Amino acid sequence: MSKAFVKEDGEMEELSPLEEAEEEEEARPRGARYITPEGFKVLQDELEHLWKVERPKLTNEVMWAAAQGDRSENAEYIYGKKRLREIDRRIRFLSRRLDSLTVVEPSPEQHGAVRFGAWVTVEDEEGEQQTYRIVGPDEFDVKAGKISVDSPLAKALLGKREDDTVVVHRPKGEVELTIVAIRYEAQ
Numbered sequence: 001m002s003k004a005f006v007k008e009d010g011e012m013e014e015l016s017p018l019e020e021a022e023e024e025e026e027a028r029p030r031g032a033r034y035i036t037p038e039g040f041k042v043l044q045d046e047l048e049h050l051w052k053v054e055r056p057k058l059t060n061e062v063m064w065a066a067a068q069g070d071r072s073e074n075a076e077y078i079y080g081k082k083r084l085r086e087i088d089r090r091i092r093f094l095s096r097r098l099d100s101l102t103v104v105e106p107s108p109e110q111h112g113a114v115r116f117g118a119w120v121t122v123e124d125e126e127g128e129q130q131t132y133r134i135v136g137p138d139e140f141d142v143k144a145g146k147i148s149v150d151s152p153l154a155k156a157l158l159g160k161r162e163d164d165t166v167v168v169h170r171p172k173g174e175v176e177l178t179i180v181a182i183r184y185e186a187q
Contacts, residue, residue: 033100033101034116034136035104035136036116038139039135039138040103043094043097043098044098046094050087055084055087058080058083058084061076062077062080064076065077101138105117106118111182114134114161114179114182115134116136116149116158118134118182119133120179121180121181122166122177123178124176132145133147134147134154134158135147135149136149153170156168160179162181163179164178164179
């Protein structure tokens with residue numbers, strides 16, 4: 001069965017079987033389906049911005065370019081249509097993904113143990129400390145200290161308490177870490 005969508009000029013455009021497969025693969029959740037309230041808001045804001053700001057602006061630009069004449073040699077029209085397809089694909093992905101996610105709010109009974117959404121400070125064998133937040137796969141950012149709940153480090157930390165020692169298996173070899181602090185407030 002072929003999927004179709006409405007183009008801005010009212011015509012229907014069918015997706016190729018390859019495009020259909022790509023969309024289904026993109027929307028299929030990978031790993032955990034959990035997200036922090038902050039991460040959910042970021043995805044919602046992106047969806048709203050694409051839908052209410054980017055897409056209308058680009059649609060107007062494409063309509064203007066189409067009115068200029070020969071569409072086959074009109075770079076603005078060709079690029080605009082391509083960018084519009086990319087935006088529509090991202091909008092469909094975000095809509096499906098937001099529907100499939102579960103927002104996890106920290107609860108008082110979590111405190112004292114490492115759970116989803118926790119900020120965890122660990123110390124390695126050389127005494128160096130590092131702080132990480134355990135988040136969903138849609139919001140991880142290693143540079144910001146946010147690691148996916150599916151990562152080896154997060155899996156080793158989950159359920160542990162302060163002063164517990166964990167061994168993390170990583171490509172460079174094993175490392176032993178001691179949990180120094182656990183907190184759940186935003187940083």
